[in-house]
Amino acid sequence: MQTIVQVFDAQQKNKYKLRLSSAKDRIKKLNKLKSTIKELEEDIYAALQADLRKSRFESALTELIFTYGEIDFAIKNLNSWMKPRRAGKSIVNLLARNRIYYEPKGVCLIISPWNYPFQLTMSPLVSAIAAGNCAILKPSEYSIATGAVIAKIVEKAFDKNEIACFEGDESVSKALLKLPFNHIFFTGSTAVGKVVMEAAAQHLSSVTLELGGKSPVIIDETANIKKAAEKIAWGKLMNAGQTCIAPDYIFIHQSKLEEFITLYKSAAISMFFDEHKRINYSAYAKIINQRHYDRLMGLIADALQKGADMPWGGASVLSDQTIHPTVLTNLAHDCKIMQEEIFGPILPVIPYNDLEATIAAINGKSKPLAMYIFSESKSNVKRLLKSTSSGGACINDVLIHISNPNLPFGGVNESGVGSCHGFFGFKAFSHERAVLFQSPINMSNMVYPPYDNKGWVLKMLKKLM
Structure with missing residues (x-):
């Protein structure tokens, strides 16, 4: 060998x-x-x-x-x-x-x-x-x-x-x-x-x-919340969240918070659970190894210890390296899950009222690999795209920009x-x-030394430029 x-x-x-x-x-x-x-x-x-x-x-x-x-x-x-x-x-x-x-x-x-x-x-x-x-x-x-x-x-x-x-x-x-x-x-x-x-x-x-990085989602008050919840549930939970461009965390308008959590839970259950509301192992991937399993469970524990709420999820099965879809709210700024890329099926959801404050929060982190915007407001979409930076972005969808070979993919x-x-x-x-192929007609000698009596050349170049 x-x-x-x-x-x-x-x-x-x-x-x-x-x-x-x-x-x-x-x-x-x-x-x-x-x-x-x-x-x-x-x-x-x-x-x-x-x-x-x-x-x-x-x-x-x-x-x-x-x-x-x-x-x-x-x-x-x-x-x-x-x-x-x-x-x-x-x-x-x-x-x-x-x-x-x-x-x-x-x-x-x-x-x-x-x-x-x-x-x-x-x-x-x-x-x-x-x-x-x-x-x-x-x-x-x-x-x-x-x-x-x-x-x-x-x-x-x-x-x-x-x-x-x-x-x-x-x-x-x-x-x-x-x-x-x-x-x-x-x-x-x-x-x-x-x-x-x-x-x-x-x-x-x-x-x-x-x-990778922490790819944010912004859902404003004009968005179709049902469609957003379905798309995010698919994009977040495919491969058990172990996707570099998975939605990492969500900023959602305060008025849509409860509706979104309800619809996200419903969408996730319909996709990744069986008729008895148990995880469908034929559709839901496992965590790659125990090291990453322990890291993810540690992120949940740290968030809860610092006052976070968990309106859904948190269950896990170590023997199967499976962590159930989980939603966290009321997160402290210093909790680990808001500092590092999650790379798992845990979704922090943060309500907002002021879009400018949301933009500032996104810009306060490293530039992410992807950004997802759910909105029917062209002005909000334009504002978010112009005010932030990311490797790529999707409007009213997640992940699928990677599937178009005519688009560059990168961070x-x-x-x-x-x-x-x-x-x-x-x-x-x-x-x-x-590569430059020079013409047989040689005009380069106009700029060759000696430079005496070449003032006319400078004048001509200045006029042409």
Whole structure:
């Protein structure tokens, strides 16, 4: 078995060959990836069930169909993405042709998380292949079953000198991060993202960091509360809340608070409970491991200890790593659940009367990966969008902006660096190279030394500018 360094060195040698690959070559590789995934679909479903208790439908919707869509979109558009793009001219190169070439960055590292372990490995891999790179994958050690299937897919579809996968614990990630990759694509927590960025800085490797944060929801007095409750229940509780863009906490107009809690509870029960109002394990995922289970239960305990109310939920089953959907209100500002990303099925709900105060509260936290606004007031929507910052936003819905490959997906500052999906993923793994083709008619000598008697040149340039 080849070591990490041996595989890395082989890819470093092979990257120059891949630089010459055509769209046809890359499309062939993407098709091979797709056919290998299809061949091992049942293994993927079983792995996601083992790691997260994901239902077949949820796994298909959020992991497989999403991945197939990324592959198909890249195949459909790759020819146009790879073509040099025209760039405008300036005064000093009026007769030249200006182009932007997209060249592969080289050897890339993709470190993926455990919450959507298949999709969040394959999506950046598709972009890396489309851009003509070599890549080494490091799946999360927490989603061990899915990591094993990913390794199997990579081994069947590619030579190691092009795409390779290394499973293992934190020590494997540390070993990989010591190497001078041309680009690192990391998806995970902000804390680990800082470690990755620090390691990348040692080699001046470029990075794409897909992180997270506390994605807020604002529901004003004009919103359709029933629809908002249904959409938020789905978006919050899918994968048991273990989604980087899940609604983290809610600001709701005081007049709609009780109605929302009632309707949220009703929507959640209809989606994730059986006819006896017991958790439906075939629809509701589990918490990934006991460490995260204990962390989430600790957040609830801390909030309650500091005076929070719990109008619904709080039940849990350690043996099944299951925490029931939970709503918290009357939260103290200093409770832990309002300071850190929840990443679980717990929903803090905060009433407001003054929208400006709500905007100030959101801006008082780090910029989130997503923001969700429920309102029928165009002026309120405009005001919220202009007054805040987030990686992405949805109006009158949650999560679904990630499903459009024509939109960039990424965070800002603590919620991420760079963006991905579709052409934006292709760009993340490409260097935009400026190329100027000079005209045979040489006008450059007008600015060559000596500078005696060149005053007329300066006058002409000033007038043209």
